[in-house]
Amino acid sequence: MPVDPRTPVLVGVGQFTERIDDPDYRGMSAVELATEAARAALDDTGADANALAAAVDTVFGLRQFEISGPMPATLGKSNNYPRSVMKRLGGDPARVVLEPVGGQGPQKLVTEAGNAIVAGEADIVMIMGSEPGSTAKYFADRDDKPDFTETIEGQLEDRGHQIFSYIDEYTVQHGLTGAPVQYGLLDNARRARLGLGVDEYRHAMAELFAPMSKVAAKNPFSSSPVERSVQEIETVTDENRMICDPYPRYLVARDTVNQGAALVLMSAEAARRYGVPQEKWVFVHGHSDLAEQALLSRVDLGASPAAVHAAHEALRVAGVGVGDIATFDLYSCFPFPVFVICEALGLSGDDPRGLTLTGGLPYFGGPGNSYSVHGIAETVVQMRDQPGRFGFVGANGGIMSKYSVGVYSTEPVQWRSSRSAELTAQVAELPTVPVTKQPAGTGVIETYSVRYDWPVRTGIIVGRLDDGSRFMATTEDRDLVALMSDGDPLGAKIVVTATDNGNRAVLR
Known part of the structure; x- marks a missing residue:
């Protein structure tokens, strides 16, 4: 089919992982990790990478953990993360953006970039993210700390961390600091709704996640390429210690990683102009971005209507059904978000298509807000290998607070709009539960x-x-x-x- 010149296409993906025990470990900063990934993404386009780097006009950067709240960065940071990366690549984009906290960010930014390209507000867009948490931990108690402080001039649209859109003084006062305890509440609420016992539910969580570790074991970008059995994951040991109920360590996202990933999107017109081979083009067939009610307002803490709506809406926009999807990459910081989407789409943990392409956040790695850049990158690679098939990416942020979905394929398609705003408004209108802050x-x-x-x-x-x-x-x-x-x-x-x-x- 003829493609409108302003149709957005994903044309380049790149990933990079550095492990502490690698013989060539360098202790790279967030900027350096993202630079490696962005360079790989430019090379992946099959066009002149230097010319493309110079032509990138818009860059969206995902926020690292170390700048996702009021605390200082342990080893220092760049004052303009996206522009620091582009300077190393020889680029000077007109616009750079630093996105707020939220694991839905990568997929949400694909939608935002697509809308900007269609509107003629952008032509060549880079989305990037990186996380140097493993290096930060490694050097925390050492005297030979590197200094990653970097100052660079230039425009930056910093949208702020916005962490307090997910937590407040009341929830923090009552221990909801950190994702494991927050999601522990949700998984135990789901267990209550299903009427399952503690051991029965832990076994179900382990059965859901064990196949993911098999994928991680074969992924060269994985932070922990080790296959885990159901028994290993569900059995509490010194190594697999309890973190926050109901999760032992092997059910918790691995956030101490050194990983980077990047995507290059451009208009079809720009892709032709720069000579990007058409076999590199991947189209966004469906997308959705929804927000959930505030945590304590939700009638059922063991459910997520927004995520369910997001999954179905992206498929509706794409004009495909669950049976048409060849690959899935579901955000898997903990079992709860995976269970929600599986229930919504009628999937099981042993679906032959699998639920992850990376290996999942506890095993592949959970690089903060940027994990789903990796999931999208893997999906693009798979779609190129399976022309005409469809890949589904589900990205989750906050305390199951925001959910974004993308459906991808090499099959050409014009950009379509979604009903995300309307559906989010419907979710906001659902019944709520009153909160008594000082009970007796x-x-x-x-x-x-x-x-x-x-x-x-x-x-x-x-x-x-x-x-x-x-x-x-x-x-x-x-x-x-x-x-x-x-x-x-x-x-x-x-x-x-x-x-x-x-x-x-x-x-x-």
Whole structure:
């Protein structure tokens, strides 16, 4: 079919991984990791990489963990991450953007870049992300720390970290700092809805994730290329220690990685002008970007209507069904986001198509906000190898707060719009649960997690009062923590008391 000259096409992908135990380990900065990936993406286009680098007019950068909140970067940082990378490549783009926190960001930026290209606001776009967390940890207690501080002049549209769109003073006060405890609440709420026991649910999580580790073991860009059995993943050991209930370590995204990835998108007109071979072109057939209700407002903490809508909407826009999809890469920081999409699309963990192309965040690696750049890159490679087939990428951000989906294929297609804004408005209008921030009296445990990663093992509770309102509390009470660690506290009756430092709970 004839393609409109302004149709966006994905024409280049690149990935890079550096491991601490590599013989040629260099201890690269976020800028250096992204530069390697971006250079690989430019080379992957099959066109003149230097000419393309100079022609890139728009760059979107994903935010590293170290600049995803108010804390300082351990080893220093660039004041303009995207422009630092482009300077190394010989580029000087007219516009560079630093995206807020959120693992949905890579797929959301593909949609944003596509819309900009269609509108004539951009012609050649680079999307990049990198994470030097493993190196930051390696040098944390050493005297020979590198200094990654870098100052570069030029325009930067910094959208801010926006971390407080996901958390607030109340949730932080009650221990919801860090993704494992946050998603622990969601997975335990899902377990409650399904009526499964603790061991039964852990086995289901291990069965879901074990096939991913097989993919990671064969991926040259994987941070931990080790195949894990179901038994290894579900059995708590010194190596596979509990992090936050219900997750032992092998069910938790591996965020201490040194990884970078990049994508190059351009108009069909620019692709022809720069001589990008047509076999490199991959089209975005469907896309969606939805936002969920605030965490404590959701009627069912074990569900995600926004993610379900996002999955179905992207398929609708693409005009294909689940049976037409040849590959999936589902965001897998923890089991919950994968379970949600599997339920929405009728997939199982042993689907012969697989649920990941990278190997999943606990095994391939979870480079902060930029993981799905890797997922999209792998999808593009697969689509080129399977012309005319379709690949599905699901990207999740926040506390299951935002979900973006892309459907890709080499089959030419004009850019299409989605109903994402309308669907997000529908999600916002769903019923909500009132929150009592300073409860007193009796209640029951609705969902929970246990923080094994704190000096004192602490229970984190979302509960319901007799009037149906929801509250949060923490506990170090020996009997209650024992029940939460070694038994099943769902539905247990508790007494909650408000203090100046948050709410406290004990067994009733």
